[in-house]
Amino acid sequence: MTAMCDVAFLLLTFFMLATKFKPDEPVVVKTPSSISDIILPDRNIMLLTVDPHGKIFFSIDDTVLADGPARKSLIERINGDKGLKLSGDEAKTFENGASVGLPFNQLKSYLGAQPNDMKAMMANASGVPVDTSVNSPNNELAVWIRSAREVNPRLRICIKADGDASYPNVQKIIKTLEGLKIFKFNLITNLKGIPEGTAAYEQTHKDMH
Amino acid sequence: MAELDTSGGGHKKGPGVKKAKKLSTRIDLTPMVDLGFLLITFFMYTTTLAKPKTMEINMPYKDPNMKIEDQNKIKKSVALTVLLSKNHRVYYYEGIGDDPNPPPDFLHQTNFNAKDGIRSEIIKKKKFVDDMKRAGTLTAKDETTVLIKPDTTSTYADLVNMLDEMSINDVKVYAIIDISDIEQDFIKKTEEAAGGAAPKP
Numbered sequence: 001m002t003a004m005c006d007v008a009f010l011l012l013t014f015f016m017l018a019t020k021f022k023p024d025e026p027v028v029v030k031t032p033s034s035i036s037d038i039i040l041p042d043r044n045i046m047l048l049t050v051d052p053h054g055k056i057f058f059s060i061d062d063t064v065l066a067d068g069p070a071r072k073s074l075i076e077r078i079n080g081d082k083g084l085k086l087s088g089d090e091a092k093t094f095e096n097g098a099s100v101g102l103p104f105n106q107l108k109s110y111l112g113a114q115p116n117d118m119k120a121m122m123a124n125a126s127g128v129p130v131d132t133s134v135n136s137p138n139n140e141l142a143v144w145i146r147s148a149r150e151v152n153p154r155l156r157i158c159i160k161a162d163g164d165a166s167y168p169n170v171q172k173i174i175k176t177l178e179g180l181k182i183f184k185f186n187l188i189t190n191l192k193g194i195p196e197g198t199a200a201y202e203q204t205h206k207d208m209h
Numbered sequence: 210m211a212e213l214d215t216s217g218g219g220h221k222k223g224p225g226v227k228k229a230k231k232l233s234t235r236i237d238l239t240p241m242v243d244l245g246f247l248l249i250t251f252f253m254y255t256t257t258l259a260k261p262k263t264m265e266i267n268m269p270y271k272d273p274n275m276k277i278e279d280q281n282k283i284k285k286s287v288a289l290t291v292l293l294s295k296n297h298r299v300y301y302y303e304g305i306g307d308d309p310n311p312p313p314d315f316l317h318q319t320n321f322n323a324k325d326g327i328r329s330e331i332i333k334k335k336k337f338v339d340d341m342k343r344a345g346t347l348t349a350k351d352e353t354t355v356l357i358k359p360d361t362t363s364t365y366a367d368l369v370n371m372l373d374e375m376s377i378n379d380v381k382v383y384a385i386i387d388i389s390d391i392e393q394d395f396i397k398k399t400e401e402a403a404g405g406a407a408p409k410p
Contacts, residue, residue: 005238008245015252032369035377036264050365158263163366167293167359170368174268174385183270186263189369195323199335199379 026059026099026122027051032163033192035200040188044154046145049099050161054169055127057101058144065152071095073151081147084108101125104140130172134179142176149180160188264372269384283382286341288354289334291327292316292388293371294396295362299327303334305356316399321370331355331378355380358388360396 029049042061049057062071075094079086082104086094090111094100102110102125110121131139149155157177161170177185194201285304292300299319320326334353341347357371368385375383 001238001242005242005245008242008249012245012249012252015249015256019252019256031261032366034262034264034369034373036262036373038263038265040261040263160261161365163364163369165365166361167363167365167368168361170365171359178268183268184265185268186265187369187372188261188263189373191262195328195377198328198332198377200377203379 025049026057026101026125027055029160029162030164031160031189034187034189035192035194036189037191038186040158040186041156044152044156046148046155046157047099048141048157048159048161048173049101050159050165050169050173051127052162052164054165055101055125056130056141056169056173057099057125058128058141059099060148060152060155062095063152069095070148070152074148077147077151078104078144082143086111100144101127103129104143130176132172132175134176139176141173142180145176145180145182157182157185158188159185264369264376266372283354284347284351287338287347287351288356289331290356290358290392291371292392292396293357293359293363293367295360297321297364297367297370299367299371300396300399301327301330316395318399321367321374327371328374328378331374331380335378335380352382353380355383357383357385358392359385360388360393 026049029051043063045061047059047061049059051057060070060074062069064070065073067073072091072095075086075091078084079091084104084107086108090108093111097111100107100110101122106121110118113121128141128144129138130141133139134142145157159170159173177183194204283305288303288305290302290305294300297320299321300316301319302316317330319330331353334355338347338351338353342349342351355375357368359368359371372383372385374380
């Protein structure tokens with residue numbers, strides 16, 4: 001009994017220290033697998049989530065920059081540029097929230113809603129509007145990305161797309177990034193084993209010896 | 210008799226005096242352990258031990274003002290063009306597809322299977338380029354180049370699979386390029402030539 005107790009509490013301590021809560025995901029996304037094992041850093045991340053239907057959700061992490069938290073600066077900037085007339089409380093909701101998947105004209109009503117309604121709204125959200133051309137007025141994703149990069153120039157851009165999302169939807173994001181002169185970005189994938197007998201397999205095994 | 214009472218005297222109770230029940234110093238730990246396991250379960254479910262993994266991708270630099278002469282030209286012999294289509298089908302052909310009237314059997318169909326899939330084609334192509342280099346037909350600077358052209362019916366998973374094949378097979382030069390109308394037609398024709406029957410995925 002005592003031994004079991006000890007082990008149980010050891011495990012508990014381990015999990016309590018090692019845990020990092022899963023961020024609130026706007027949609028369930030099943031990412032494809034790759035052999036790449038680069039670990040995604042925690043800070044300076046811009047996450048573009050794409051669900052199987054091609055809806056896009058935008059989010060940045062809340063790194064504290066020289067002029068305050070990144071999310072706060074971002075919403076202030078968007079609020080000013082787009083004339084959203086957000087109240088202080090609504091801006092606060094954005095700061096504490098996670099991803100956003102709505103056009104600008106629905107943002108105020110979303111941020112002003114009750115938490116339960118917010119969930120329902122996010123489930124029915126249309127995603128951030130995007131277009132193949134970066135200069136199109138409908139390309140709100142470009143506005144988000146541009147503003148976020150002005151707030152935090154060190155942002156690393158990550159695309160977390162569902163494997164079943166159709167290519168044209170992902171292509172729109174890539175085109176937008178290219179239009180913004182961003183040619184380097186990350187794709188979030190699951191890890192899978194390297195198949196035997198391939199160049200990469202031999203490479204890793206050569207390194208081991 | 211003259212014996213000393215060494216038993217400590219006080220312990221001996223006379224008959225009829227009940228022995229005080231000794232209180233146990235052990236506490237019942239079961240509720241605490243229950244709680245401990247509950248917490249373990251909770252933390253195990255909420256924790257993200259494995260951090261998300263990413264693959265880095267560099268797109269070719271593109272500028273609408275770029276002159277055609279400045280763009281990199283690749284040699285036809287090092288290029289392998291891969292078209293991604295619906296139901297995870299893969300079409301490929303040698304070269305960069307600049308011939309407007311290609312031979313009818315020029316587009317080949319394959320898949321992502323580990324055996325006899327696109328991987329073996331890439332390996333074949335790499336070997337071919339290496340042989341050409343050794344023969345002196347190609348210079349050391351020439352690298353196997355894979356052009357990935359996903360069509361509108363392909364999925365993101367296809368693209369990631371293809372990019373993954375690049376790292377699996379150590380292809381250093383590759384690019385994601387928009388598919389041309391001619392190539393869309395090729396796929397259509399090849400599918401029609403297959404008798405409309407869906408080729409095995």
